[in-house]
Amino acid sequence: MQQPRVLNNQTVANLPATILKPSYDRSELTSGIVHVGVGGFHRSHEAFYTETYMNKTKDTRWGICGIGLREGDRKMQEILAEQDYLYTLMVKQPDGQSAVQVIGCVTDFILGCDSPLAVIDKMAHEDTQIVSLTITEGGYNFNPATGAFDFTNPDVQHDLANPDSPRLVFGYLAAALKRRMDSGETPFTVQSCDNIQHNGNMTRRMLLAYINAFDDVLAEWVADNVAFPNAMVDRITPATTAADIADVEALTGVQDKWPVTCEPFTQWVIEDTFSSERPRWEFCGAQFVSDVTPYETMKIRLLNASHTVLGVLGSLAGFNTINESIDDPLFCATICAFMDKEVTPVLAPVAGIDLTTYKETLISRFSNPNIKDSLTRICSESSSKVATFLVPTIQENVANKGSYDIGALVAAAWCYYSDTHKSHAGKPLEVIDVQAEQLQQAAVMTKQDGLAFIRQTEIFGNLAEQAAFTERYESYVSQFYAGTHVTELMRHIVAAVKPVTASTANA
Numbered sequence: 001m002q003q004p005r006v007l008n009n010q011t012v013a014n015l016p017a018t019i020l021k022p023s024y025d026r027s028e029l030t031s032g033i034v035h036v037g038v039g040g041f042h043r044s045h046e047a048f049y050t051e052t053y054m055n056k057t058k059d060t061r062w063g064i065c066g067i068g069l070r071e072g073d074r075k076m077q078e079i080l081a082e083q084d085y086l087y088t089l090m091v092k093q094p095d096g097q098s099a100v101q102v103i104g105c106v107t108d109f110i111l112g113c114d115s116p117l118a119v120i121d122k123m124a125h126e127d128t129q130i131v132s133l134t135i136t137e138g139g140y141n142f143n144p145a146t147g148a149f150d151f152t153n154p155d156v157q158h159d160l161a162n163p164d165s166p167r168l169v170f171g172y173l174a175a176a177l178k179r180r181m182d183s184g185e186t187p188f189t190v191q192s193c194d195n196i197q198h199n200g201n202m203t204r205r206m207l208l209a210y211i212n213a214f215d216d217v218l219a220e221w222v223a224d225n226v227a228f229p230n231a232m233v234d235r236i237t238p239a240t241t242a243a244d245i246a247d248v249e250a251l252t253g254v255q256d257k258w259p260v261t262c263e264p265f266t267q268w269v270i271e272d273t274f275s276s277e278r279p280r281w282e283f284c285g286a287q288f289v290s291d292v293t294p295y296e297t298m299k300i301r302l303l304n305a306s307h308t309v310l311g312v313l314g315s316l317a318g319f320n321t322i323n324e325s326i327d328d329p330l331f332c333a334t335i336c337a338f339m340d341k342e343v344t345p346v347l348a349p350v351a352g353i354d355l356t357t358y359k360e361t362l363i364s365r366f367s368n369p370n371i372k373d374s375l376t377r378i379c380s381e382s383s384s385k386v387a388t389f390l391v392p393t394i395q396e397n398v399a400n401k402g403s404y405d406i407g408a409l410v411a412a413a414w415c416y417y418s419d420t421h422k423s424h425a426g427k428p429l430e431v432i433d434v435q436a437e438q439l440q441q442a443a444v445m446t447k448q449d450g451l452a453f454i455r456q457t458e459i460f461g462n463l464a465e466q467a468a469f470t471e472r473y474e475s476y477v478s479q480f481y482a483g484t485h486v487t488e489l490m491r492h493i494v495a496a497v498k499p500v501t502a503s504t505a506n507a
């Protein structure tokens with residue numbers, strides 16, 4: 001049997017003309033960007049914007065050197081290296097059409113677990129203007145209850161003792177910035193692309209806390225010279241499936257072992273405070289603003305939190321994907337009620353954005369039947385996501401005497417789910433969470449202590465001490481343990497609410 005042709009520098013040249021491919025000269029690329037965490041989202045978002053920028057301007061200084069810090073990054077490194085760092089982006093429209101593009105801006109990929117010094121050299125290299133990060137919400141190493149950098153993490157202790165072979169991103173950034181300081185060069189910008197409120201400020205605070213533990217001079221230089229722009233990032237990017245790989249091959253005639261698929265919608269709002277040069281991403285749709293706070297709060301609390309609500313409640317009800325769940329009128333009504341009654345009242349107005357339209361757009365994005373974003377992906381690392389996306393909204397509503405029925409229901413459903421790892425119908429649920437064991441232990445304790453699960457203060461802050469909240473939460477938890485189906489509780493809640501957001505999906 002004939003071997004499939006694989007995507008690489010040779011085959012890309014002969015792709016059908018309908019497929020967009022790099023129009024700049026890849027052999028001229030230098031890596032102005034070093035990116036830590038080359039997963040699906042980086043490849044559909046920052047790399048896509050950078051590719052679009054270079055296709056338009058032929059300014060080839062903005063190649064991206066990928067960095068993986070862990071063993072788990074090896075597969076991506078190997079596949080990209082085999083493909084001359086080319087990959088395919090497949091944008092899936094709701095009507096079933098897909099636009100396929102080959103992205104060429106990745107120049108290289110270094111694994112920190114194999115060659116830590118090569119990573120430090122690359123970050124410190126004079127071509128590097130930006131070190132960007134998608135290290136997930138959990139990667140920032142802060143204790144959500146106190147907000148402080150977590151020095152108890154054994155990897156932090158390892159990095160303090162071994163500054164030339166760190167494990168965490170903060171060790172790498174510190175070592176590379178020290179080289180820049182010592183050689184008298186301007187620093188690179190550190191640009192977070194994670195869904196964390198004030199992601200730049202958070203990165204700065206964590207990095208400075210880490211550096212302050214061993215080098216006051218470097219800490220002062222970083223504080224005075226390094227920019228950490230805050231940004232809101234958005235593009236739904238499901239995990240790549242075997243069917244996606246087959247579809248890409250059918251459309252392009254070449255095999256890409258790890259393409260990335262995403263929705264058509266994309267948004268990037270960035271504070272324009274860079275340490276030195278940056279690509280003119282505004283030429284290809286990014287928005288530069290002086291204060292990103294309202295945009296990021298809106299996105300994290302509406303989009304990401306609604307994903308978590310659908311993920312947890314939908315998993316118990318037996319759904320597999322976001323679109324399957326939002327297609328169910330009860331789930332759609334629950335999300336509309338959550339957005340209108342629990343989130344909107346605690347959001348500040350966002351200049352230039354009509355919130356009602358924004359929420360309606362979210363419902364239609366969630367409904368895109370071709371994205372098939374799995375609830376397993378959405379529920380992965382819920383311990384960081386619930387703390388970042390949902391708990392602040394509940395806390396503010398408790399303080400303002402607002403509504404938090406759906407927030408309490410999700411907390412209770414997540415407790416039950418963390419205990420049983422099963423849907424109501426007994427379907428096993430795959431729990432991907434670094435805290436999975438701790439979550440299960442806390443959930444199991446619920447039978448003795450109804451509040452055991454929400455006493456995990458690093459996730460829930462002080463919610464276990466808020467009587468108004470705990471009353472609601474305990475009532476839901478005991479109903480779950482008594483066998484009540486999640487949809488029965490949801491029906492009760494939405495019956496009492498008249499949503500404002502029209503469900504375009506189910507109209």
Ligand code: CS2
Pocket residue numbers: 195233234235236237303304305307308377378379385
């Ligand atoms: C999702 C995000 O992981 C999650 O829980 O909410 O990955 C979401 O799809 C992206 O932030 C969309 O921009």
